[in-house]
Every structure is written in structure tokens, then in C-alpha cells.
Amino acid sequence: MTEIFSFKCSRCGNTHEGSPSFAFAAPTYVSQLHESQQKNIIEAGTDLFRVKDGEHVHNFVRVCLEVPIYGYSQPFIWGVWVSLSEKSLERYVSSWNDVDESDMYFGWFSSKLPYYDNTLSLPAKVRPRKNGIRPYLQLEQDGHELANDWCTGMSFEKAQRIAEICMHHD
Numbered sequence: 001m002t003e004i005f006s007f008k009c010s011r012c013g014n015t016h017e018g019s020p021s022f023a024f025a026a027p028t029y030v031s032q033l034h035e036s037q038q039k040n041i042i043e044a045g046t047d048l049f050r051v052k053d054g055e056h057v058h059n060f061v062r063v064c065l066e067v068p069i070y071g072y073s074q075p076f077i078w079g080v081w082v083s084l085s086e087k088s089l090e091r092y093v094s095s096w097n098d099v100d101e102s103d104m105y106f107g108w109f110s111s112k113l114p115y116y117d118n119t120l121s122l123p124a125k126v127r128p129r130k131n132g133i134r135p136y137l138q139l140e141q142d143g144h145e146l147a148n149d150w151c152t153g154m155s156f157e158k159a160q161r162i163a164e165i166c167m168h169h170d
């Protein structure tokens, strides 16, 4: 399980090396805001977004979804966003520098991943990690392909296919 993930790309012909890792700079909800709604963004950071929506505030935190690849020690990593309730966010932020790894925050998946059928609003649990490592995400087993992959892993061929889509944006 020490092999380095690498493949000859069917799109560009180059060899891409290293376990795939793709991140989204903002939650899909935020990227889809109309220009006139951008003033509702009250906080925009690398790990946190807060957006006003009438009386309500949408909170999003950045996490890692780590999907195992068969035969490789390093997973396919998605840098994605998850919504959190106001109450969860309070605890999340206040314990940021003194993480309790037994904490678990319920949220809804808030990034639309390529390749998969709509991944928005999949039920998820955010698990914080110590030493400034981004929290990891657990997906509920509701039959969605992404949840299955996260739980049981995916083949090298599938990881390559998804990586090619991400790298060459189609």
C-alpha cells in the first residue's frame, strides 16, 4: 500500500502523479449567487462562509472528503463545503484551537461534485481533527454513489476518470 498514484492522462497525454486532490474555493450556493445577492455574504474565508438569507444565515465550513482508492494508501481527497446550523457553528468556531475529536456536527453536503449525480444536500457529519488539520467528513449510507465510494473505496480506473474530469474541466 505504498504505491504512488500516477497515470498517463487520456486527455493531455501527460503523466499525472500523486493522489488526486481537488478543492472548491466556495460552497456551490455561494458560487451561484447572483451579483446583486453578493452583498449578503457576511463572511468569506478559506474555511468558513456565512451568507444572509432574509432572517436566516447559511453557514458553511470547509472539510475533507477522503475516498479510498483500492491498493493505494493515499485517498482521493475532495476539499468540499458542508452547511452547519448556527448552534453547531458556535461550538465549531469556539473549539477551533482546542479540538475535541469526539465532536460530530451534522450538516448537508454543499458542493456539487463532477462525475457524480447531484451531490448537494447529502446528509453528512463533520469530524474535527487536532493540529490544524481540516475536519474530515463522514457520509450517511443513503445509497448515493459518492457515499458508497467513501465507505467502500473505488478502483484506480474510476479515480483516474474522475481526476481527468477535474483536471480538464468538462
Ligand SMILES: [Zn+2]
Pocket: 009, 010, 011, 012, 013, 014, 016, 167, 168
Ligand atoms: Zn491530463
